[in-house]
Amino acid sequence: MILHPGIVALIMGACFVAAMVLYSAVMGVAVLRRWDMTSSSERQLQLERKTYLTSTLMNYVLGFEILSSLLFIHTVDSLHAIFVGAMCATGSLNANPVGWAALYAKLAVLFLSAIWIAVNVIDQRQADYPLTRFKFAGVLFLLPLVFLSTGLQLRYFLGLKPNIITSRCGALFSESGGGLASSLSSVAIRPTMMAFYGLLALFLAAGIFALRRRTGTWRYLFAGLSLLVLPVSLTAVVSFISLYFYEIPTHHCPFDIFQGNYHYLGYALYGTLFAGSFFGTMTGVSEMLRGKASVGTTIDGLQRKWIVLSVAAVGIFAAIATWPIVFSSFTLDGYF
Template sequence: MLTDYWVISLLLSQFCSLVLLTGAVLLSNQIIKRWSPGCFDELQLQLERRSYLVGSIVHFVLIFQIASLFMFLNVANHHLTEVIKGAMCADGALGVNTFGKNLLYLKMGAVLVYVVYLFLNYLDNSEPAYPLTPLKYWLIYPIFVLVALDLVVMVLFFYNIEPDVIATCCSVKFVVTGAQGYFSLFASGFTTGWLVLFGVSGGVLVLLLFFSSRLHWLKLIIGSIFITSAIFSLKYFFVKYIYGLPSHNCLYDIFWAKHYFVGYLFFGGYYILAASLICLVLLQLFKARLGNLHPKLMQKLRWVSFWTTLILIFLPLAFWWHWDGTL
């Protein structure tokens, strides 16, 4: 599989990202050690110029890394399914060996770390005194490790794919239907628990975001519970109404064109909500170092979180409500 053109593109782009980050790590070492905002000598001027260069490199690399998550998912969901026998979607393609889904989870988790750096970099560049330098550059080290690990696991995944081996695609789970042909809401205690948690956490989060301008740590905790329960509720209940199939719990097919790419809307919303809640916490942590920027920005992030939460609550409910019972 290492000779496949899509695989080569992914590996080459990831390798280039790692090379750029290696240079950024080397350049940031001196910034971390010698940065002195109270000095105005030649060394400090050089460090400020170097800081701008490092920040720009890391910024564009991380933007690409976030985009590469969706690129990788698209390759797994559309291209690899044509190459690997038996794989009907990304579930079968990624499940062909032990590295596939671990790589996807690694990419998904790393995005949140990238968001932290990008937001801190934005805040730092918005202030003339660069109050978050060199603090933000400490994040480059774990980011470098994540990108390097991403490349290693990606190589292992593609190298260990055997096209002649028939993959096992996503399993199905049959649920007893109701008298009128609708799926039972209380199909199992497991599903019911996630649905209840989805509704309760979503309602609490909406109220907190609307009425409180503080309690950002609590919002982040409730938001994490809401996002987790929303994903499980989508997988084990709402996704059936998108497909019109009571036995199909796969989350990968919702990224297909025949389902209007609604998966990108769902998971894009989850990431927007998580990122905005994380940014609210970061603003709260570093507000003493920031100027007049943070109150207005905090207000914008609150409303972004509020409306995103509402959309993520009502969007799956809309599929459930408008399903006409046909398969």
């Protein structure tokens, strides 16, 4: 294990998050078993009060998760200096492959807790809290995932072995991690480019239709497309967007953009992509909740907001990604 201040902070933060979700889950069991909005018993009153605590806890969980995702990326990125052959976060993650799983689990927890908060917003706008049971079932669903994410992160950091000068012969012969998943980088550029911009155009069109027409079909379509935007865009970043940022036709790394040499653009690039995808997905999730009594009008208003936010965020993402393609003097003419 490497004792790095960032690692200590991350492990501590993860333990807090796990404890908070566990506490919420324990209350969730009681709510699932005894929740009865029509009752005015002492017990129901207690439960209603506890839902406040849960929403507060979950709000903090989301806040912590956003911060700790940023911290995780930055810590992993700064750890590269410790490993032979590592130039950025890719190298540090390869140094102990559990790191990849930890990263994915972290992003999943972030995404799901954000959805939880959005559902909570819908629920709290109604007098009779129609989504309470659904919400608490969600906490129970989130619990194992949070523990998995905490465990994976712990295993990743505990399993890191720094390569330092040893008394025998230096670290020259130690093994460095392998390259980035080469299948992604070797995807042909032109088809990826076409798929990426085609999907963005479809996404934009679906957004406009979903705003104009109030039918569920368009909103589901929009949600589906915004979910799809995430993997396609990530592939596009690895396949060709990164090349334009680094201006090196062979450098596909998705993590170098986080470094100071590239003005920390990675945070804005991935931040807007995730936000856009999240708000888009929320239109679909809320559409599914429409069946639950009395939330209809609230959902309509929120959905419009989410669609606009989603399109705006993805638009900023596309602008950042396209900027170097259009304006830099670098071209990939020979590589198509």
